[in-house]
Amino acid sequence: MSIRELVILGTASAVPTRHRNQNGYLLRWDGEGLLFDPGEGTQRQMARAGLSAHDVTFLCVTHFHGDHCLGVPGVVQRIARDGVRHEVRAVFPAAGEEYWRRLRHASAFKDTGVITEWPLSGEEATVPAGELTLTARPLSHPVPSYGYRLAEPDSRRMIPAELERLGVRGPEIARLQREGSVRAGGRTVTLAEVSAPRPGQKAAFIMDTRLCDNVFALAEGADLLIIESTFLTPEAALAEDYGHLTAAQAGRVAAEAGARTLVLTHFSERYGDEDEPRFLAEAAAAFQGEIVFARDLLRVPVPKRRP
C-alpha cells in the first residue's frame, strides 16, 4: 500500500455538534494507520469513512481530556471483537496512565493481546514505526499533553543520466546503493556522484497547546501539519488561558516551520462552518502554503514529495 492520507473523523473541541464529531484523525501512511485522539463516536465515524479496526496500527493520545480520548474504549473493543492480529501500539502521556487503564478496560469484553503500551515521558520520546519514527514532545496545556511527529528517514534518489554518463549499469546500480561506491570505467564512482538527497516525508499532529518551542520543533519541515486552532484572534486571551492556539498562531507555526499543507481543526463550538473564511484568512496572513479547514470525513492527501 502506498496511500498517504489523513482521514478526518471528527473536528469538534470539547463538545460534539450536529455537524462535528469530537476529535479523531487516522493518518494512513503506507502500511501504517495512526489513529490520533479518538473522541467519543470515533468507532462510528470510522464506519462512516469506510475504515475498520484492521486499519489501525497506532493509537496515539495527546492528552486525557474527554474530547481526545473517550473514543478509546470503542476502538479497543473493536480491535478485540474484529480479531485484529497485528500489533497496535498505544502511545499516551505516562502522567495519564491511570486514565488510560480505565479507558482500556472500561467495560466487559473479550480482551485482545495485540495492544502494546508506550507511555511517554521526558522532553523527547520516540516510538519505532517500521522504517518510520514517531517522536513525541510535551506541549503546554492544563494537563500533560504531547504532540507528535512522524518522519520517514531521509534517503537519496538515483539520477539515471549520471549513472549512464559514468557507466554504472544493471546489477552494479544495486551494489552502489548497497555499498556506497563501485568501480566503473576505470575509476571509483560514489553514491553522492550519481544521486541526489531525497528528504523523508514528515507529518506533525499538534494539539492541545499554547505556543511553545516544542510546537515549532514538531512542525519543522512538515509536509502535512495537523494543528489545533480552537479560536480566532479576538479570543486570543481565552486561548492563552485555556491552553489553546488561534488560527493566526497556527499559520505562524506553519510559516516558521516551513510546512507545506496546513490542516486547521479542533474548533470551539462558538464557531460554525460560516466562519471558515475567517480561519483561512487568519492563517493565510502568515502562511503561503495550502490551508485546509477541517470537516468531518474529509480526506487530505500528504502532498507529493518535495522535488
Next chain:
Amino acid sequence: MSIRELVILGTASAVPTRHRNQNGYLLRWDGEGLLFDPGEGTQRQMARAGLSAHDVTFLCVTHFHGDHCLGVPGVVQRIARDGVRHEVRAVFPAAGEEYWRRLRHASAFKDTGVITEWPLSGEEATVPAGELTLTARPLSHPVPSYGYRLAEPDSRRMIPAELERLGVRGPEIARLQREGSVRAGGRTVTLAEVSAPRPGQKAAFIMDTRLCDNVFALAEGADLLIIESTFLTPEAALAEDYGHLTAAQAGRVAAEAGARTLVLTHFSERYGDEDEPRFLAEAAAAFQGEIVFARDLLRVPVPKRRP
C-alpha cells in the same frame, strides 16, 4: 411539564452502523428524564434530538457491555460541564461497580457533585423517583444485567355525575379526596362511591436477556414496553447462546404481560431497515397492540391513559 415520551437515541446492538448509533433511550416522564443504556455517541445523539444534559435526572445502566454504557463518560462530563444543578441518580448493577467507577472518572474533567449512586443487587431493588417508583430486577445474560420498570402509583378519578347526585360540592370534594369520606345529604359519602380506579401508567425497559420470569414481571401491564429483539426466530439458538431475545419472544412477552405499545430495538448488525416487516410480523403473531420498530431519533409517546 406533562410530556411522557420515549426519545430513541440509538438502536444498534454491539457495533454502531452508519444508520444506527449504539443504544441510548431517554424516557421523559413529566419532570423526570430517565436515560437508559447510553452507548458510545449518546452525547452527540442527544444534541441531534434537541436534548441537553439538563433533561437527564436518572442514568440507568442495565449491564456493562460497551454498547450499553460507553456513552456514560460523555454524559457525565456534560452534566458537569453544563452546570446541571439537580440530582442525577445513577443506577447500575452493583456487580459492575468497578466498570461504573472507570466510566464515571474516565478522563480529566472538572467534576460535579450532583450525581448520586444507586447500585442494584438482589431479586428486586427500588429507587425512588419523585412520586414514581423505579424497580429493577435481574435478567439472564452472560454478565449481571437488570431490567427496569417505572410505575406511577394507582389513584382514583372523581366521577362528576356521582358527586352531583350525592350532593358533594366545592371544598368538600377536596376534603373527600384527602380524608376518604365526607358527610353530605345526611349520610356519609365514601371516595369509592364517587370515584373510579385510575391505574398508574407504567413503562418497562428490558435488555439484554434471555426469556425468564423477571422479563414478564417487569413488563406486566406496561403502557410502554421497550424491549430488545436482537434476533429473528431463525437465529433463536444464537439468541439463547448469547442471552438475547427474538422478535417473536418480545411479542409473546408483550402479549402475556398485557402491554400496550411495544418498542422493538437493539438489532443485530446482520439486519437492515429492510427487515422491519419481518420483525413486525414475528411480534404481531402473538401481540395485537401497537408495535414500533425502533429507529434513531424517533419519538414514541407513552399511550394515553387506559380508559
